Amino acid sequence: MRRLKAVLSLMLAAEIMVPSAMAAGLVDPADNPISAIKIALGRRLFYDADLSVNGTMSCATCHEQKKGFTDGNQTHPAATGEAGKRNVPGLANVASFQNLTWADNHLKGLEQQALIPILGTAPVEMGVKGHENDVVARFATDPCYVRLFAAAFPGRGGEVSLETLTMAIASFERTLISANSPYDLAKRAGRSLPSAKAVAGEALFEKAGCVSCHAGENFSDDAFHMVQTGGVVETRDEGLVAVTGNPEDRGLFRTPGLRNVAITAPYWHDGSAPTLGQAIAKHDPASGVPALDDTAIAELAAFLTTLTDRTFITDKRFSLPPEACPLKK
Numbered sequence: 001m002r003r004l005k006a007v008l009s010l011m012l013a014a015e016i017m018v019p020s021a022m023a024a025g026l027v028d029p030a031d032n033p034i035s036a037i038k039i040a041l042g043r044r045l046f047y048d049a050d051l052s053v054n055g056t057m058s059c060a061t062c063h064e065q066k067k068g069f070t071d072g073n074q075t076h077p078a079a080t081g082e083a084g085k086r087n088v089p090g091l092a093n094v095a096s097f098q099n100l101t102w103a104d105n106h107l108k109g110l111e112q113q114a115l116i117p118i119l120g121t122a123p124v125e126m127g128v129k130g131h132e133n134d135v136v137a138r139f140a141t142d143p144c145y146v147r148l149f150a151a152a153f154p155g156r157g158g159e160v161s162l163e164t165l166t167m168a169i170a171s172f173e174r175t176l177i178s179a180n181s182p183y184d185l186a187k188r189a190g191r192s193l194p195s196a197k198a199v200a201g202e203a204l205f206e207k208a209g210c211v212s213c214h215a216g217e218n219f220s221d222d223a224f225h226m227v228q229t230g231g232v233v234e235t236r237d238e239g240l241v242a243v244t245g246n247p248e249d250r251g252l253f254r255t256p257g258l259r260n261v262a263i264t265a266p267y268w269h270d271g272s273a274p275t276l277g278q279a280i281a282k283h284d285p286a287s288g289v290p291a292l293d294d295t296a297i298a299e300l301a302a303f304l305t306t307l308t309d310r311t312f313i314t315d316k317r318f319s320l321p322p323e324a325c326p327l328k329k
Contacts (some may be wrong), residue, residue, distance in 0.1 A: 005015050010285060016178040024112065027095040027174045032111060032167045038152040040326050041145075042172030046145045047320050050117065050138045052079040053127035059117070059169065062088045062125075065318050068260035068308075074271030078124040085237065086272035091177035092259040092312060093218050096136065099254045101241045102269045105224065110170035115162070132162060139165065145324035151327060178259045178312040186306070201303025204296055209286025219258035219307070227268075227283065237270060260312065262305040276301045 028034045045051060049058040059080035063069040069091035075084030086102050099105055100113040107113050117125035119132070128135050139145040140160040148165055150158030152168060186193050193199050215221045224240050240249035253269045265270070267279035277297050285292055292300070312318075 004130065009178065015121055023040045026177065029109070032109075032170060034171055037148065037327075038168050038171040039175055040321070041148040041152045042168035042170065043318075044145075044148070044321050044326075045139075045169050046172055049243040051126060051135065051165070053131050053135065054079055057126050059114075060320070062117075063091055065315075066263075066313050068092060068264045070264040072265065074266050076125075077250055078127055080124055080127045082124045084125075086213050086269050087266060089256060090260055090264045091173060091176050092257060092309070094176060096172040097220070097257070099222050099224070100131060102253050102256075103224070103237075105240065108128065110173050111163075111166045113164040114169045114173075118162070118166075136161060137163070143329075144327070147327045147329070176312075176318060178309040180311045181307045183306040184309070193303065195302060197299050197302040198306050199303075201299035201301070205303055206299070207286075208289050208292065208296070210283070210300070212286065213255045214258055219261075220255045222255065224249070224252035224254050227253060227255075229296060239269075258304060259307050260309055262301070262308050263313070276304060277314075 026034065032176050045061040046063075049055050049061070051058055062071045062076045064071055070088045073088070075086060076088055077084050089102065093102070095110060100110065101116060104116075107116070109116050112218075119126075119129045121129055139149070145160065146158065149160045149164060149168075153159055156164065182194055185191075193202060205214075213221050213223070213225055213227075238250050240252040241247060243249075261267075262276055265276065265279075266274045267276070268282065273279035273282055280297050280300050281292065
């Protein structure tokens with residue numbers, strides 16, 4: 001805790017500190033300890049399209065801050081033009097999750113997850129597989145990046161590699177904490193939600209069984225479920241079974257968190273629900289709860305809209321960094 005407080009002080013001095021509400025939730029892993037310069041490096045890499053095989057796609061291409069770090073598309077095509085497979089998930093409080101993709105329970109941390117879009121082939125995203133050395137060389141020969149890696153990884157001699165690239169990106173992603181939505185502010189102050197419709201929606205959220213999966217501070221149990229209406233499994237994407245090989249995992253997908261959900265359309269793992277109301281309607285209500293009518297759906301949507309954190313989507317410390325190198329010669 002003493003070291004984490006020191007890191008936060010350094011961030012303040014460097015003007016890249018995460019908002020004060022984030023301090024309690026900032027993850028500081030022993031194998032990739034947080035530092036202000038590492039976060040600054042990770043932010044720069046997050047927005048750098050040179051991380052893709054042909055220099056056309058950055059992490060931020062799919063994860064746009066103003067859209068809750070999603071991109072507004074059903075799926076996103078690869079840098080090399082292949083069709084996308086799944087909807088881009090948001091990154092609010094991503095460090096709080098153990099399961100970091102729609103259908104993979106084997107990833108051990110954000111560092112491993114970052115390699116999925118970089119090196120993945122099913123589907124291809126950034127297209128770096130087979131071109132790793134060429135892509136790493138772009139950063140290893142850039143004077144600014146050389147200085148940043150030297151400062152961020154002094155114990156590794158300023159090593160520029162896929163491992164240190166993803167360590168830096170993961171450090172930046174760990175600062176993406178959303179905790180100042182109208183819902184959060186109301187709960188901390190002991191007040192009701194801003195509208196009667198939202199209050200009704202919050203009650204219905206529990207009554208209809210939404211909370212059985214969308215639980216906790218991030219409104220996700222971080223587990224995999226069969227969620228398709230009527231238990232019907234699509235043949236195009238069989239979910240978790242593709243990773244585990246266990247037939248019982250067919251059609252299972254991770255419960256997404258709901259923070260900022262009102263601005264992250266379209267919805268579901270395949271982006272098949274264009275609006276929040278349609279996404280709600282696709283769910284089967286809990287046993288014993290009547291099917292949701294238009295009024296109920298509108299109330300649930302009003303409640304979910306209170307989870308939109310405007311400070312999170314406008315904070316300049318999460319945005320495209322200045323072009324100038326943050327470290328001078």
